[in-house]
Amino acid sequence: MTPRPRASGVLFVVVTLAALVGVAITASLGRWQLGRAAEKLAYEQTLTSRAALPALDGASLAKADAAGAAEDLRHRTVELEGLWLPEHTIYLDNRQMQGRPGFFVITPLQLRGTSAVVLVQRGWVPRNFQDRTQVPDVVTPAGTVRVKGRVAAPPSRLYEFSAGDSAQGSSRIRQNLDLAAFRAATQLPLLDLSVVQLGGPSEGMQRDWPVVSSGVDKHYGYAFQWFGLCGLIALLYVWFQIVRRFIRPRRERSS
Known part of the structure; x- marks a missing residue:
């Protein structure tokens, strides 16, 4: 039909x-x-054109951040001088490098000649699988240090089941680091950005950072x-x- x-x-x-x-x-x-x-x-x-620009010093970095230009600094190279604040070092958990799980070591750096402090993603260290609460040994030099790196956003966040940093108290090992909460807890004048330290392995840390890709x-x-x-x-x-x-x-x- x-x-x-x-x-x-x-x-x-x-x-x-x-x-x-x-x-x-x-x-x-x-x-x-x-x-x-x-x-x-x-x-x-x-980002490529920014990376080719001359490196910024600490004073220029702090001035640009104060002017609200933190996003415009992304991927700029920096050569900083300052003092490490090791008492505020944080170990970000469940970070990988070369396929191995471990920690990203984050230490605030007091910039020389300014009152500003910037978080530096210093490198990666492996996890102790026998004692997950053990903090890895890293060397944090005293006195004035020079740090070469590139400007980046604050450390990226991973999914977590807890309520966030507040649920972890003052633990040095954390899943994530909330910049505003960390600033309030430490009372440090932190910049609204971070610096990824570049260079070969040193001070007990590796720095084989992944290549920044736009996807x-x-x-x-x-x-x-x-x-x-x-x-x-x-x-x-x-x-x-x-x-x-x-x-x-x-x-x-x-x-």
Whole structure:
């Protein structure tokens, strides 16, 4: 039994509208992913150009942070002089380097010639699996030190089941470090940024930091998937709603 012409016409309109909506949505999502990729590329180029600028000293870093330009300093190189404040050293747990679990060592640095203090991500140390509460041994030199590094955001956060830093009390081993809470607890005039220390292994720590990547390849991959789905919808529509409509009558006449 063949469908009535009216019902067939309504079905054709519904399928056509659905296909047009599907093509429009998937094409729009593909273009959006390409736009995100372009934004990431532009940001990556900005970071690269910043890294090529002359290194900042502590006074310039503190001045720019006070002016609210912390974000504009991201990835700038720095050469700082100051005093370590080892009594406030924090060990961020569950951090990996070269696939091994351990701690990121975070120590505040009192910048020379200023009242400002900056958190320095000094390096990575392995975990003691026999005693998870044991703090690794690291060397923290006394007196004025020179630190070479790059400006970064405060240490990234990992998911945690507890209520955050407040649930960990004054423990030196923490899952995360909230900058505002740490500033309030220590009463230190911390900058709204951190510094990732660069260089080879020293003072009991490794510094094989991962390369900063914008993740633009991910957006290209998503765009390819959306455009592929868009093309598939269009191809299926053309085949079932146009090509087969012409093939079927010819077959029926030939039979």
